Amino acid sequence: MNWIEFSVHTTHEAAEPVSNILHESGASGVVIVDSQDLEKDWPAAEDEIIELSPADYPKEGVIIKAYYPEETFTENNVRGIEESINNLRQYDINLGANEVNLQTIREEEWADAWKKYYKPVRITEQLTITPSWEHYEPLSRDEKIIKLDPGMAFGTGTHPTTTLCLQMLEKLLKGGESVIDVGTGSGILSIAAAKLGAGSITAIDVDETAVRVARENALLNDTDKQVQVKQSDLLHYTDMQADVVVANILAEIIMRLADDAFRVLRPGGKFITSGIISRKADDVRNVLEQSGFHVVERTENEDWVAFAAKKKS
Template sequence: MDWIQLILKISKQQADFVSEVLMGLGSVSVAFSDTNDDAIFEPKVGETPLWQNVTITALFDVGAEQDYIKDTLKKFCNINEVNFALLKDRVWENECKKDFHAMQFGKRLWICPSWEDSTQLPSDAVVIDMDPGLAFGTGTHQTTDLCLQYLDENPPIGQSVIDYGSGTGILAIAAVKLGANQAVCVDNDPQAVVATLSNIKNNQLESQISALHTDNEGQLEKVNLLIANILAKPLVGLCTHFSTLVKSGGHIALSGILHGQVEMILSAYGEYFLELSVRQKDDWCRVNGIRK
């Protein structure tokens, strides 16, 4: 089915009202995006922040009355520049496949989607079978990349691992494929737990990796390595908890940290961990350390 696409550039203050008008006009979909590419990180609980300049993309049935929509937006929203475009129907699953290919991390580690042939990768490749999905963590973000690089450079052979804030479970899967004996994935999002269990099964690692919700993490035991790819403020809040989960001499790898937030991570974790070091990629950082 084809669609009529309408794109409007408005201010933050207009966003809610304009979206309500568009839905009232019969829009089947309204999406917000940033007009000026200004990032928003770590909003407060309960807040849904918007950028100062917002782009709204709305979809209408192909038979929608464009003149009526345009006149209504001009009258009630004071929007004069209204442009429509025909959005041809496509197989959106195939569109996704065009943008997601096998990716290499470090020397040996690869993520390969199901529609690509992993036998074409180097003979020494350690392959994670994973498609993009709803949960965070398929290697494309710098924070996940930093954690995968760490595992490739420091394969946890014979170790026990916790992947905290696991998202898709990608880090636990990588750890086990690089030699870890066992791993536990922990996340506070039920969708992430479901995604993790599916990816564990796809990689045939059910006997070595388990996944649980944070409500059930009381069963966790101390491990040799804890990896947490979340955000800086939660990492600070979890510092004491993490210290109880890592064995003496064990390692920690923390990601999801912006460059300007590194000092507060080092300050918090310096109480429990030695030899803290930082690795940076673009604006994001990873902090590594050894449990005292």
């Protein structure tokens, strides 16, 4: 089988919403080629040298590559995807160059493309994300491994917004909590919560593909008994009571979720939010406070902001 590689050159700000559009359009996988990867200190075994070629990366921003079966991918698909990406401008998302390219990829080339850009990465003091095909030995007893396959997942879990959420979860979870993960995507936050000691996790997403992917990744990480994945949105869970709600999504959606998150949280519960571009951080904070939350922590990574807000007792 041949595949169509649909690639778009865009900004770091637009990376996650564009990736989501590509997945929802039926992509069999998405790769994010990030210019900032050239500056990272990639962990390697003693006998391994990781060399990244600048020629494979954009000079700025990211190139997002999505793969579709050639036999079912049409011009109508291309126009629909481009329209959805351009519509992100209504949310004040900077699309940058927004350059689209198409090329045909053979099956074997597509399979190898994932492995070229994906290596184990230590995200927090305890959490390391590693591709499912790599053999990785923990460096300490406290290190917890999350296995992901970029052929199934929404990115590799190393985007700053995901990192901020993982760091917040590691800091705030004490063990035994009930967690709701809104817009779970690959399920990475739910898997991390399980490995960090949460008692039960409800992972929800409106997208059918995300639900399937999250279930597969939960099974891959032996967390499927703790993580229950549902196709839904938060409105269907407002009668539920949770200790933590986590949402790594667009700022506009977080602001719409604030009242519902407040209702489902127990007194003293935490609402962890990320996916917030820095220029919208004050707007999100104001809405959280209007909904009754007290913001207890703000963290930043590059141009992204995450909040931990507490429901007042």
